Structures are given as C-alpha cells and as structure tokens.
Amino acid sequence: MKFAIFTKIDKDVSDVEKLVKEACTKYGLSLDNDNPDFVFVLGGDGTFLRAVHHYLDKNEQVKFIGIRCGTLGFFYQFEVGDIEKAVELVAKNNYFDESHRLIECKLGNQTIYSVNEIRFENPFHTLVCNVKLDGRELETFHGNGLLVCSELGSTAYNKSVGGAVISHNLDLLQLTEISTIQNNIYRSLGSSIVLKSETKITFSGDFSNVVIGYDHLTCQPDGAKEIEVTGSNKKIHIVYSKDYSSINNLKRSFIK
Numbered sequence: 001m002k003f004a005i006f007t008k009i010d011k012d013v014s015d016v017e018k019l020v021k022e023a024c025t026k027y028g029l030s031l032d033n034d035n036p037d038f039v040f041v042l043g044g045d046g047t048f049l050r051a052v053h054h055y056l057d058k059n060e061q062v063k064f065i066g067i068r069c070g071t072l073g074f075f076y077q078f079e080v081g082d083i084e085k086a087v088e089l090v091a092k093n094n095y096f097d098e099s100h101r102l103i104e105c106k107l108g109n110q111t112i113y114s115v116n117e118i119r120f121e122n123p124f125h126t127l128v129c130n131v132k133l134d135g136r137e138l139e140t141f142h143g144n145g146l147l148v149c150s151e152l153g154s155t156a157y158n159k160s161v162g163g164a165v166i167s168h169n170l171d172l173l174q175l176t177e178i179s180t181i182q183n184n185i186y187r188s189l190g191s192s193i194v195l196k197s198e199t200k201i202t203f204s205g206d207f208s209n210v211v212i213g214y215d216h217l218t219c220q221p222d223g224a225k226e227i228e229v230t231g232s233n234k235k236i237h238i239v240y241s242k243d244y245s246s247i248n249n250l251k252r253s254f255i256k
Contacts, residue, residue, distance in 0.1 A: 001090070003029045004036035006051040008043035013069045016042050019083050020067065027091035038063050038090050038239070044070020045156075049215045052115050052236055063097060065090065065239040074155055074249050077240045089241060096242045101171060101197050103150050104232035105214065107224040114214035115236065116153030118229050120203065121145035121178065122210050129205040131175075133195065139188040144179035148201055148229045155250070163192040168246040171197045173231060197231030 003024050007013050020040050021031065029038070039062055041051045048066055055062045065086055066076030078086045089095040103114040112118075120127065127145055131138045149158040154166040154174055163176035176192040195201070207221040221227065 001029050001038065002032035002036045003038045003040060004031070004033040006039055006041050006047065006054065008047045008069060011069065013042045016067065016069055016080055020087070023084050023087040027087050029087070029091060036062060038065060041066045042069050044068065045072050045074055046216060048075040049115055053215065053217070056113060059234050059236055063237040063239050072253055074253065075238060077244050090239065094242070095239045096244060098168070098238045098240055099235045100150065100152055101231040102234045102236060103148060103173070104230055104234070106228045107212070107221050110222065112214050112219065113232060113234060115150065116156045116215050117147050117149035117158060119145055119147040119157065119213045120207070120210050120227070121213065124209045126181065127210065129203050132202040134200050141177060141188045142181040142186040143177055146203065147176045147178055149174050149176065164194065165250070166194065171231070173197050173199060173201070175201060199230060201229045203227045
C-alpha cells in the first residue's frame with residue numbers, strides 16, 4: 001500500500017510528518033505522493049479541503065485519514081497521539097471507509113466540485129435569482145446570496161447563516177438563503193430546504209457581479225445565465241475507526 005502526506009501551509013508540522021512517516025515505514029507502507037492509496041492530512045478542516053481538491057482526479061482511488069493539528073476538525077477523528085493507531089488500522093485493513101458525494105456545479109462549459117458547499121454571492125448589489133428544483137419553479141430570490149451544502153458542509157458556512165446541521169450518514173443537499181429580503185413586494189421561502197442529493201437545483205438570472213465560492217476556492221460565472229447544482233457521482237472516502245461517531249465531533253466543536 002502507498003501513502004502520501006498533505007500538510008498545513010501556515011504552520012510547521014514537520015515533527016508530526018516525521019512521526020507519520022516512521023509509523024508507515026514500520027507497518028510496510030511506501031511513500032508515493034503522486035499516486036497514493038491513502039493520504040494522511042495533517043492540519044484542520046481547511047487543510048482537508050485543500051487535500052481533496054489536490055487529489056480530485058484520483059477521488060475513487062484515494063482514502064483520506066485526518067490527523068488533527070489545527071483548531072477545528074470536523075473531518076478528523078485522530079489526534080497527533082493517535083498516529084500509530086491510525087496507521088495500524090490502515091495497514092491491517094481494520095477501518096471504516098465513510099464515503100460522501102461531492103457537490104457538482106455546472107456553469108457554461110465549466111464544471112466545479114465541492115466538499116462543503118457551493119455559494120453564490122453578490123457583494124455589490126442585491127442578487128435576483130430564479131430557483132428551480134428538478135425543473136419546477138420554487139421562487140425568485142432577492143438577497144445577498146444562496147448556498148447549497150452537502151451533509152458534510154452543513155456545519156460550515158451553512159450553519160453560520162441559519163441552516164440546519166445534517167447527520168453525516170445521510171446523503172442530502174441543503175439549499176439555504178443568505179440575508180434574504182422579505183417584504184410585501186419580494187417574498188421567498190425564507191428558510192433552508194433539505195433535498196435528496198440527486199435533486200437538480202437550477203439558478204438563473206444576471207450573474208455578472210456574482211462571486212461563486214466552493215470550499216476554499218472562488219471563480220466567476222464567465223457569462224453563464226444558468227447554473228445547475230446537484231450531487232455528483234464523484235465521491236470522497238474518509239477513514240475512521242469502526243467505533244467512530246460524528247456526534248463526538250459535534251460535541252467537541254459546538255458544545256464542549
């Protein structure tokens with residue numbers, strides 16, 4: 001089996017990297033940063049997102065194991081003190097492989113993918129956007145922006161703007177409005193809506209001043225008048241121990 005190590009860019013984690021390499025060597029894993037079977041991610045959630053996008057063309061081959069060296073770590077079960085345990089699980093094929101769909105966004109000739117969310121925001125003017133679900137009109141939105149998140153991304157920006165937290169074992173999308181305008185003239189749903197991941201969410205309107213954010217990245221619509229978002233056939237695979245529960249991460253991050 002082959003492994004790679006992906007690290008934070010704003011913090012020296014060379015000591016942790018050394019421990020991972022030593023443990024992998026001990027259990028017979030070979031280093032291959034170009035074509036790994038397993039990627040050990042050393043950092044926080046931002047580092048994890050960068051790692052997924054770095055290996056996006058190998059998404060079906062690669063499994064990610066997070067070693068938390070940052071602050072928040074929704075994608076992580078293992079701490080620095082758990083390195084030996086994490087490597088042993090991989091070496092002995094004694095782990096739980098949790099798979100999650102990526103979000104797929106088509107705008108013109110371009111297709112982008114996201115782990116957490118796709119968001120459309122107009123920093124200059126009110127965003128006016130027609131929204132359809134599987135071809136049926138839902139609303140004409142007026143406000144600052146719209147966001148589509150996965151179950152993994154429900155605890156990120158989505159939660160900050162009032163969206164619901166979704167259990168990680170559910171394969172869903174969530175559409176959330178950002179600073180919507182609600183009055184006697186303009187009216188939209190005004191709350192998040194949870195949808196099956198196969199739902200095709202279509203946004204149409206003038207996107208000339210819109211910034212599209214996806215995970216830690218941004219892009220421009222490049223003249224697109226219609227944008228389609230759905231759950232992708234592409235998936236990411238995350239390694240946990242067989243007794244892992246995402247509830248522990250929720251408690252650690254938001255409650256205590």
